[in-house]
Each structure stands twice: as structure tokens, then as C-alpha cells.
Amino acid sequence: MTEQIVIIGSGPAAHTAGIYAARAQRNPILFEGEMAGGVAAGGQLTTTTDVENFPGFPHGIGGPELMMAMREQSERCGTTIYTETVTFIDLSVRPFVVTTPYRTLSTQSVIIATGATAKRLGIQGETTFWQKGISACAVCDGALPMFRGKPLVVIGGGDSACEEASFLMKYASSVTMVVRKNQLRASKVMQDRVLQNPNITIEWESDVIAANGDSLLQSVTLQQPNGQKTIPVSGLFYAIGHVPNTDFLNNQLPLDESGYILTEAGSTRTSVPGVFACGDVQDRHYRQAITAAGSGCMAALDADAYLSH
Ligand code: FAD
Ligand code: NDP
Numbered sequence: 001m002t003e004q005i006v007i008i009g010s011g012p013a014a015h016t017a018g019i020y021a022a023r024a025q026r027n028p029i030l031f032e033g034e035m036a037g038g039v040a041a042g043g044q045l046t047t048t049t050d051v052e053n054f055p056g057f058p059h060g061i062g063g064p065e066l067m068m069a070m071r072e073q074s075e076r077c078g079t080t081i082y083t084e085t086v087t088f089i090d091l092s093v094r095p096f097v098v099t100t101p102y103r104t105l106s107t108q109s110v111i112i113a114t115g116a117t118a119k120r121l122g123i124q125g126e127t128t129f130w131q132k133g134i135s136a137c138a139v140c141d142g143a144l145p146m147f148r149g150k151p152l153v154v155i156g157g158g159d160s161a162c163e164e165a166s167f168l169m170k171y172a173s174s175v176t177m178v179v180r181k182n183q184l185r186a187s188k189v190m191q192d193r194v195l196q197n198p199n200i201t202i203e204w205e206s207d208v209i210a211a212n213g214d215s216l217l218q219s220v221t222l223q224q225p226n227g228q229k230t231i232p233v234s235g236l237f238y239a240i241g242h243v244p245n246t247d248f249l250n251n252q253l254p255l256d257e258s259g260y261i262l263t264e265a266g267s268t269r270t271s272v273p274g275v276f277a278c279g280d281v282q283d284r285h286y287r288q289a290i291t292a293a294g295s296g297c298m299a300a301l302d303a304d305a306y307l308s309h
Helices: 012-023 043-047 062-075 159-168 190-197 289-308
Strands: 001-008 029-031 080-082 089-090 096-099 104-112 116-118 151-155 174-179 199-203 207-213 219-222 228-231 235-238 242-244 273-279
Touching: 001 012, 001 096, 001 289, 012 029, 012 043, 012 062, 012 289, 043 062, 043 116, 062 080, 080 273, 104 289, 151 228, 159 174, 159 190, 159 235, 190 199, 219 235, 242 289, 273 289
Parallel strands: 001 029, 001 104, 029 080, 104 273, 151 174, 151 235, 174 199
Antiparallel strands: 089 096, 096 104, 116 242, 207 219, 219 228
């Protein structure tokens, strides 16, 4: 039997695609992964606490709770969910063939919603203080009470780091950027924004080597050319890039230079007809739950139109 739509992933993009595809009576199969890329089924939001910017929850909602609700909704609408990681899809044949450690099935269309994983450094204290002062998303976590009026650090020198440093200044008493080189990688306009802000300082040629504290993060230790120094901080934000989860594609789809799947502007269509990509795996810029969900809706509508024609 050939399926109509297989969805790969388990975040807001995948489950929104599931809801729409099921309601379009396409009987979607969704592979949610089994600790795929080291992240639990449910995706990146399972690694955070309160989500305060997803519409519909005026008092915020826990990330894992939100993802449980999305999963329940997509299943209730008719999505069949397997807790299996897709290890390979063969896009060279029609129908496409999808492989997991437990099964192989064929499908007329595929929606890829495997997300991206924020890079971590693996420094001393990282595991202890993850989400207790260390975050990989300033837009998501910056407004939390624990960071308000406090000194904060952003690691990285790219556009994300500059954008996050500027964003965090809305809440912080000061922001320090820790940059490993003696220059920023960011675009000129983003560089100017941080260099002209008197409340943002930059520690050049520095690496954060340890996060220290008690129950919450209290300081970080920097390695600099002339030795180490420890600075008091309440928040440490990683902005050192993301890795889109595309290994299982085995280079069958064109990716941009950072590894994001390329889609046609204004749609979720990839270069292979019948294969669609949505959420963070194809979004190097916005990377929010609501934008992932929106593009999941687009992918299901695009897949439905493809199957109809
Ligand atoms: P993801 O959430 O990345 O989920 C994809 C999942 O698919 C993977 O995690 C994995 O479980 C599964 N998968 C991967 N590969 C395979 C495979 N081969 N087979 C099967 N399954 C696979 N955004 C907000 O809007 N508000 C917030 O408050 C917020 N807080 C955040 C806090 C943190 C700590 C982080 C890291 C991110 C946060 N974000 C927040 C960003 C948000 O989580 C992402 O934009 C969103 O989750 C992206 O959704 P997605 O559906 O593209 O995929
Ligand atoms: P980038 O890859 O551009 O930058 C990553 C930064 O993190 C670099 O400064 C890099 O340093 C640093 N870094 C990487 N690994 C480490 C490490 N192990 N230790 C310390 N520092 C490290 O990623 P971004 O997320 O900033 O941007 C991704 C893309 O998205 C870019 O194309 C960017 O232009 C775009 N973007 C655009 C925005 C905008 O226009 N408003 C906003 C956000 C992103 P080094 O320079 O030394 O390699």
C-alpha cells in the first residue's frame, strides 16, 4: 500500500501539517523520531520551560505541555504517529520510499519537518545551568523575570548574536558579547547596532570555558589571550548557529550553505516535486514555534494540492 503523505518530525511544523493533512482526509503518517538528533519527540520546545509568545495562551504554557497538546490534536484529527526516526528516504524513485529501523513504506508525498538543533559548546557547567541561566534562544527566553535588570552574556559574533544582544538590552542591565575572533562576522548594519550601543560591551578573542553558580547561573569564566577572567552574569545566551536536521536526506535535496533545505519562495515546495519542507529545517531566519506551525499548515496545503493535481 502506498501512503499519500508521510510527515517527518514532531515539532509545531510537523503536527500542524498533520492536523491539516488529516482534515484533508489524506490519512497522514507521522514519524516523530526516537530522540532524533538528541531531542525528544516534540522537538525543541520540549527543552524549554514557559512559552510566552505562542498566541492563545495569555498566561504562557510549558513547552512540553504545548507539544503534548499539539500531538494529541494531530492524532485526534486522524494522523497516525510512529515513534521512530527516519534514517533514509529514497527520493530517486516514485513512490518515495521511507525507511526507519522498524519499517519501510512508500508514499506519494513527503513533508520534512525535522527542525534544527541549536549548537552547544559543551563547556563546564552547561548541563547544570541549561535553562537555569543558559539559553539558546534570546527571543524566547529573554523576557523571563530571571533575566530582567540583570547582566547578560551573548556568545557569538554573527547576525543572530548581534540581534540577540540588541534584543536583550530591552530587559538587561547590560549585555556583554563574547566573540572568539577580533572581529564580528555579522553584517555591517547589525555590527553598527551593537557597536553604537553604550550598554553592549564586547570581549574580543574570548571563549567562555565555564558556567558557574549555585542553583542558578551566577558567573561565567572567559579564556582570553592573556589569561582567564570570571564575570558575574545571570544569563548566558548561545548564538553560535544551528544545525538543521537533514542527515537522513543524504544530499538528495539542495541545501543552502548552512545546511537549510531550499524551498521555493512563498511556498514549501523543494526542488523535488512531491517533497515539501517546513519549520526550522528550512527557516534560517525566524525560527519560532508560530512560524514553524504556519509553514506546517502551508506544507499540508501544498501537499494536498500536489496530490489533487
Ligand atoms: P523542531 O521543534 O526542531 O522539532 C523537530 C523534531 O523532529 C526534532 O526535535 C526531532 O524530535 C524530530 N526529528 C528530527 N529528525 C528526525 C528524523 N530523522 N525522523 C523523525 N523525527 C525527526 N519558539 C517560540 O516561538 N517561543 C519560545 O518560547 C521558544 N523557546 C525556545 C526555547 C528553546 C530552548 C529552543 C531551543 C527553541 C525555542 N523556540 C521558541 C524555537 C522553537 O522551538 C522552534 O522554532 C520550533 O520548535 C521549530 O519547530 P519545528 O517544527 O521546525 O521543529
Ligand atoms: P553564523 O554562523 O553567521 O554565526 C555564528 C557565530 O558564532 C560566528 O560569529 C561564529 O564565530 C560563532 N561561533 C560558532 N561556533 C562557535 C564556538 N564554538 N565558539 C564561539 N563562537 C562560535 O550564525 P547566525 O545564527 O548568526 O546566522 C545564521 C544566518 O542567519 C546568517 O546567514 C545570518 O546572516 C542570518 N541571520 C540574519 C539576521 C538578520 O539579517 N537580521 C538575523 C539572524 C541571522 P566565527 O565568526 O569566529 O566563525
